[in-house]
């Protein structure tokens with residue numbers, strides 16, 4: 001078997017990852033907004049007697065990289081020397097995508113165009129003559145619909161064909177003015193004598209990249225002791241002029257190619273514009289966004305509460321059954337308090353998590369969330385957060401770990417840090433079970449609304465944090481933000497369900513290992529030392545809880561709540577798991593909570609506020625350290641979370657008691 005190495009590249013949000021998934025038969029996260037993939041993902045396909053080693057790159061508009069994710073794409077394209085580059089082009093937006101093509105063809109490696117989303121292009125009345133397009137661009141063009149797996153076979157055959165072909169491609173190149181051509185020759189003839197410094201790039205190509213302002217490349221050459229003609233001798237203003245000129249030449253080429261092969265029967269579709277007008281309206285935009293979110297939480301709670309109570313009844317009967325088996329005290333307690341009380345409780349919230357994920361996936365795939373980002377941008381910019389930060393913040397609703405990785409789409413370190421420290425306040429799905437449990441017990445019909453406000457509080461805490469840190473530490477203004485709105489795409493239930501399943505599966509897997517481990521520790525602590533009553537104040541868990549209780553006295557938390565918080569650090573699902581274990585006994589967990597005289601709506605609310613804000617789980621802390629590269633900032637993020645949680649939970653308790661007492 002021969003091996004073919006392929007890079008999938010293209011602008012953001014054109015369907016690279018969807019195509020990658022189709023080619024490799026795997027699942028990587030996709031979403032209808034730019035910046036979903038921020039790292040290179042590798043995959044393998046074996047077919048037709050070949051091994052295809054495929055890399056999915058983050059999206060990029062050009063090779064002049066500005067953000068960390070674009071740099072990853074640029075470096076892979078310039079330094080990894082693949083056999084074939086496949087550029088995925090959005091068929092509804094060909095001309096803009098071709099700007100990147102004009103850069104790719106200059107590298108000198110074989111390029112194939114995968115023209116994706118032809119289904120959408122056809123719906124909007126854009127007709128593309130692939131043969132004519134291929135001829136005018138001088139590259140093979142394959143039409144595909146990645147989301148339906150159409151055209152994949154054609155693409156694979158083309159890849160095989162091109163990788164075996166020996167002769168050079170002859171693609172349409174950008175036509176530069178005589179000044180640029182002359183400068184280019186000057187630099188490349190100099191580089192001809194120094195090819196050992198070019199790491200496989202041709203002198204001509206290196207010359208044009210330098211004229212285009214590739215800082216990384218010129219830094220590298222300087223570092224190796226070279227003085228580059230033109231670049232090092234001319235004024236920066238002159239170089240800026242070259243950058244402009246080259247860009248214009250690229251656009252002109254893109255326009256020329258598109259002109260002869262694409263015809264539009266309709267100028268633009270109106271419904272999108274009209275819809276955007278409403279959804280991104282200056283005044284209505286935010287209320288509309290909030291209503292969508294409120295509706296999502298209401299639905300999550302009302303649809304999942306019945307399922308959760310059925311599961312609770314089932315677990316109750318298993319408990320009774322195990323109790324009657326006469327297995328001995330420790331084994332019975334292990335099964336009913338540890339496994340069923342702990343892990344079972346966590347699992348009974350799986351339906352809520354799945355429903356929330358399904359709703360978020362539908363909103364995301366339709367393109368609405370990107371509009372929400374746009375609406376929030378106006379607001380966020382005025383308070384010192386970068387508009388682009390909104391997408392990582394939103395991803396935080398699912399899990400904080402990928403959200404923090406998604407900050408790689410931000411350019412400045414200040415923007416990144418401010419976003420990273422704000423993300424843990426976004427209520428990830430692991431916290432939802434705590435809300436569903438406690439609001440169900442203490443807030444009855446208002447449960448959905450209380451959950452909604454907790455999410456809003458999380459968003460406000462995130463925004464407040466950004467504001468404060470921007471003013472206190474970084475002083476500068478957020479860098480300018482350009483975000484393009486992705487097209488509306490009618491979400492398919494299949495894609496959304498797949499999305500939901502993938503995210504839900506992670507939750508289940510965690511429930512299997514991490515949560516079971518965490519809950520087991522709590523069960524052991526509640527059972528030791530031998531001879532004490534399970535979960536009593538004399539058990540190790542009781543002692544630990546009582547030790548920490550004074551700290552939490554102003555908040556009114558019982559020692560069981562405190563122990564659950566401590567172990568919630570492993571993963572936030574462990575909070576309900578521990579409560580299930582510690583409040584075990586005859587009654588159901590909900591029943592025991594309702595019967596505990598030290599608990600009531602006010603303490604429950606303060607507890608939920610604390611759980612929402614207090615600290616990111618271990619995994620999140622790990623990734624903060626990885627992305628910030630410093631323990632100092634990781635410590636600041638950790639301490640800040642605890643401080644905010646404490647203050648806001650305390651305020652909740654005071655204000656709540658005043659209202660209830662009044």
Ligand SMILES: Nc1nc2c(ncn2[C@@H]2O[C@H](COP(=O)(O)OP(=O)(O)OP(=O)(O)O)[C@@H](O)[C@H]2O)c(=O)[nH]1
Nearest residue numbers: 012013014015016017018030031035036037059146
């Ligand atoms: N209608 C239609 N939708 C598609 C097609 N291919 C992808 N999509 C959708 O387009 C959106 C973007 O897809 P992704 O695969 O995440 O795009 P990407 O290029 O990897 O995006 P980044 O990683 O952000 O650069 C998703 O909502 C996909 O479901 C297609 O052929 N037709």
Ligand SMILES: [Mg+2]
Nearest residue numbers: 016017036037
């Ligand atoms: Mg992607």
